[in-house]
Amino acid sequence: MNSNRLKKNKWNKRKKTLISWSFILPNFIGFFIFTLIPIVFSFILAFSDWDSFSKPKFIGLNNFKELFGDATFWISLKNTFYYSIGVVPLTMICALGLALLLNKKIRGIGIFRTIFFFPYITSLVAVAVVWNMLFHPTMGPINQFLQHFFTTLPGWTSSSKWAMPAIIIVSVWRSMGYYMILYLAGLQGIPKELYEASSIDGAGKWEQFRNVTLPSLRPTTFFVLIMLTINSFKVFDLVQVMTEGGPGRATNVLVYEIYNEAFVNFRFGYASAISFILFIIVLSITVFQFRIEKKNAQA
Amino acid sequence: MDQSVVKKEKNNKVIKNIVIYIALIVLSIFVLVPFIWMLSASVKSSNQVFTVPIQWIPKEFHFENFINIWKKVPLTMFFKNTIFLSVVITLIQLLTSSFAAYGFSKAQFKGRDVLFLAYIGTIAVPWQVYMIPQFIMMKGLGLTDNLWALILMQAFNCFGVFLMRQYYMSIPDELCESARIDGLSEWGIYWKIILPLTKPAIASLTIITFVNTWNDYMGPFIYLNSTENKTIQLGLRMFVSQFDAEYSLIMAASVVSIIPVAVVFLSMQKYFVEGIATSGMKG
Structure with missing residues (x-):
């Protein structure tokens, strides 16, 4: 039983x-x-040679050897870092600024939140196309406005010097609303007592921001930083629609290079080696940022 | 005296609010300029789009632009494909991830947490890292230039499982426990108790998935070649390269491509924002 x-x-x-x-x-x-x-x-x-027609062949580190001698690869890596260094801090500052402005109990605040968030949900192609027109070097409204203040005007997407800044501007404009939402959630989680206490201690607005707001927002900032950095290394759509990696190779970024090698040249193995590098970069950024955050939290 | 202090403080507050409003309005205009320009250009004639100085309100309106674009490219087909993709992916994603989220939060079995870790771990791997083997696989299945490839790729996203699980975790286990004692089966608990409680989560996931699928570019760009399979994003891109001087038509098509997703977003905005805040912050 x-x-x-x-x-x-x-x-x-x-x-x-x-x-x-x-x-x-x-x-x-x-x-x-x-x-x-x-x-x-x-x-x-990543360790194979494969053109999709013949059989894949294991070739060890040969892809990487070729990659490290490939000038286009290094340019795409450099461009990706350039994009990242531009986009990450700018988006963070704009997102935090907007969130601070919107974190008030005044009438109609919801409408403004919707407006700032709106670019994020609109289709990328439409947005990229309209910005390309705004950036038009001779007839575009941006340069028409700038000519009142400057004699030499940037060529934006038609100049290899200004194409990347143009993409960075559009990217910040498009995604700041998303990170603003994250910051708003963070701001609303700060206990009011903290502000009251520092107010009694005679702290001014700026001191409150430095000693209460920023430290309390640390987890949010940390999360936003990781998300933004990782996303910046995945950039493709904006580049494809706005400049197709050009002029020349001025905006050729890592993912664009992966796309080119895999789906234009059909070098699947070689392209996978670049993907592998992308993975290593994203992974090390995540690990590195977690380390720093841990150290900060202990200190 | 007390009263005058109160009054002064009130005045200060009013001034402060006015300053904030002015700042917000100025910033809003900056953010909205591309859309205003898009709308204004869409009802001009193409040679009126770039004028010096800029005309924000067109001298004459060409509403026929919005009719002509449908004749230039098969926009109806692009819309049909995009709606098909968005609806099917959203439905599969919704069903399978809410099932899985229940399994990962309310059901007990060996290896549950390890398996969930595998899910979470893949969120950190960018799609661009494994899109090549995935493409080769789809090619083997004969699914290149086929909308089903995109459905299979995107409908089992781990993000959905992650988002739903966040909500399910906030529902007390005692609720399920007492239902179990009452003799309800696991699927009964899911259907009758958990699902009705997580309507906001479902709304969040629905709108996030829908908007993402609607706006997706790189996936369709790699997979869909023939015109009859193209999504609205690819169609718009094709339009731009075929009629690159027809500025006003391009802008009219852009406006049309934004409208559906804007309507969905504006009507379900609350859930969208909540979804972002939840999946973002509690992770």
Whole structure:
């Protein structure tokens, strides 16, 4: 009888596990086949030679050897860093500034929040196309406005010097609303007592901002920093629509280079090696930022 | 004397509010300028788009632009493809991730947390890292230049599972426990108790997925080649390269491509913002 009960218990447990799995399986099957397997294969592919027609061949580090001698690769890496160094701080400052302005209980604040957030949800192609017209070097409204103050005008997307700043401006304009929402959530989580206490201590607005707001926002800032940095290394759409990597190679970024090697030149192995580099960069940024944050939290 | 202090403070507050409003209005105009320009250019004739000085309000209105664009490129087809993709991906994503989120938060089984870690870990891997093997796989399945490739790629996103789980975690386990004692099955608990409680989460995931799919560019750009499979984003891009001097038509098509997603966003804005704040902050 006892063993019967044990059997029943075991059967019950198995049934429970099966039911639990029935919830997860529909998503897991798709996730496993179309995400996990490709991730594993991407690492193998990085060490192979494959043009999609013949059989893949394992070639060890040859892809990377070629890559490190490839001038276009280094240019795309440099451009990606340039984009990142421009976009990350600017977006952070704009997002925080907007959030501070909007974190007030005054009438109609919701409308302004919607307006600042709106560029983020509008389709990228439409936005990139309209900005290209605004940036038109001779007839565009931006240069028409600037000519009142400057004699030499930037050529924006038609000049290799100004194409990247133009993309950076559009990117900041488009995504600041998204990060503003994150900062607003962070600001609303700061206890009012902290401000009251520092007010009693005679702290001015600026001191309050420095000693209460900024430290309390640290987790948000940390999260925004990671998200922004990682996203900046994945930039492709804006570049493709605004400049197609040009003029010359002035806005050729890492993902654009991956796209070119894989889907224009059909060098799947070589392109995967660049993807591998992208992965290493993103991974080290995440690890590095977590380390720093841990140190800060302890200090 | 007390009263005058109160009055002064009130006055100060009014002035402060006026300053904030002015700052907000100026910033709003800056943010909205591209859209205003887009709207204004869309009802001009193409040779009136770039004029010196800029005409914000056109001298004459060419509303026929909005009719002509439908004749130039198969916009209806682009819309049909985009709606199909957005609706199917959103539906599959919604169903499978809310199931999985229940499994990961309310059901108990061996290896649950390890498996969830695998899910979370892949969020950190950019799609661009594994898009090549994924493409080769789809090619093997004969799905290149096929909308189903994009559906299979995007409908089982781990982000959805992650977002839903965040909400499910905030529902006390005691609720499920007492339902279990009452004899409700696991699927019964999911359907009758958890699902009705997580309507806001469902709304959030719906709108985020819909907007992302509608605006996706790189996925369709790599996969869809033939005109009859193109999405509205690709179609707009094609329009720009085919009629690059027809500025006003390009702007009219841009306006049309933004309208559906703007309507969805404005009507469900609250859930969108909440979804971002939840998935962003509690992670």
